[in-house]
Amino acid sequence: MATLIDKVGAALPEKPERPRHPEKQNRAETPVLRKPEWIRVKAPISKGFSQTRDIVRSKNLHTVCEEAACPNIGECWDKRHATMMIMGDTCTRACAFCNIRTGLPAPLDTQEPSHVAEAVAEMGLKHVVITSVDRDDLEDGGANHFARVVRAIRNAAPKTTIEILTPDFLRKNGAAETVIDSGPDVFNHNLETVPRLYLSIRPGARYYHSLRLLERVKERDPQMFTKSGIMVGLGETREEVMQVMDDMRSAGIDFITIGQYLQPTRKHAAIDRFVHPDEFKSYETIARAKGFLMVAASPLTRSSHHAGEDFAKLRAARAAKR
Ligand code: SF4
Numbered sequence: 001m002a003t004l005i006d007k008v009g010a011a012l013p014e015k016p017e018r019p020r021h022p023e024k025q026n027r028a029e030t031p032v033l034r035k036p037e038w039i040r041v042k043a044p045i046s047k048g049f050s051q052t053r054d055i056v057r058s059k060n061l062h063t064v065c066e067e068a069a070c071p072n073i074g075e076c077w078d079k080r081h082a083t084m085m086i087m088g089d090t091c092t093r094a095c096a097f098c099n100i101r102t103g104l105p106a107p108l109d110t111q112e113p114s115h116v117a118e119a120v121a122e123m124g125l126k127h128v129v130i131t132s133v134d135r136d137d138l139e140d141g142g143a144n145h146f147a148r149v150v151r152a153i154r155n156a157a158p159k160t161t162i163e164i165l166t167p168d169f170l171r172k173n174g175a176a177e178t179v180i181d182s183g184p185d186v187f188n189h190n191l192e193t194v195p196r197l198y199l200s201i202r203p204g205a206r207y208y209h210s211l212r213l214l215e216r217v218k219e220r221d222p223q224m225f226t227k228s229g230i231m232v233g234l235g236e237t238r239e240e241v242m243q244v245m246d247d248m249r250s251a252g253i254d255f256i257t258i259g260q261y262l263q264p265t266r267k268h269a270a271i272d273r274f275v276h277p278d279e280f281k282s283y284e285t286i287a288r289a290k291g292f293l294m295v296a297a298s299p300l301t302r303s304s305h306h307a308g309e310d311f312a313k314l315r316a317a318r319a320a321k322r
Pocket of ligand 1 (some may be wrong): 064065066071072073074076081083302303304305306
């Protein structure tokens with residue numbers, strides 16, 4: 001039996017706000033562990049922070065700093081360093097570690113490349129990091145849009161060096177090449193975790209596909225810097241981290257980042273443990289011995305943290321090797 005309810009003339013109930021992570025609604029909640037004393041961050045209250053926020057708002061931009069609830073936002077925005085997130089604020093993937101909204105994204109904003117470029121010029125950035133949500137809904141995964149953003153920045157701010165942090169473009173033939181050919185200075189794509197944990201932590205992705213993406217960058221443009229990162233504290237072993245380092249070196253990756261995973265909400269993947277700063281130091285020593293040009297490993301390391309300073313070091317390290 002169907003029941004019809006006549007709503008004509010009646011006030012419609014307010015539409016409840018869609019949950020940020022509908023796919024995680026039914027997951028069991030896990031307790032959020034108390035942070036150790038070595039994870040301390042600067043409060044976002046400075047003048048520089050407000051100025052960065054005003055520019056971001058006035059250009060209608062999204063940043064991964066806010067969307068991913070990055071712990072470094074107080075420090076980075078104070079120095080006017082923000083990582084722009086293009087192609088909307090909604091991702092087609094649902095990774096267990098990530099705080100970015102999941103769902104079907106809105107159509108691309110054709111004005112976005114010029115708005116991002118204007119913001120970069122206005123902020124006078126020496127180095128900019130551009131990332132995006134995954135856009136599995138688009139035929140090219142958003143590769144052409146990414147390339148348009150890179151070219152718009154080159155035109156508006158020719159002295160700014162450009163680092164891109166891309167999705168994996170899984171099953172998007174030709175997408176990686178389109179982005180590489182737009183000519184960023186650094187091509188970054190994070191492996192995020194060790195292969196054993198992919199099914200639970202990064203279920204929509206494939207470890208070897210991600211690795212191969214970075215290898216293809218080097219094959220197409222050997223001069224382009226490549227960069228990748230992982231989070232630790234998710235249950236990986238030390239041996240598995242070593243293996244990821246070896247895999248990255250085999251793919252010719254120049255720069256590795258290793259940071260502590262922090263759980264965004266009780267519905268996200270639980271933290272297995274807080275890795276001690278001494279262990280990060282040890283990872284750094286080993287990674288350098290394995291031949292990376294540049295290594296950033298600390299509890300608060302994120303792929304875009306100190307990206308400008310690190311890019312200068314990366315270039316210097318390559319020059320010193322010649
Ligand atoms: S580390 Fe990266 S994502 Fe985090 S606040 Fe800094 S620029 Fe933004």
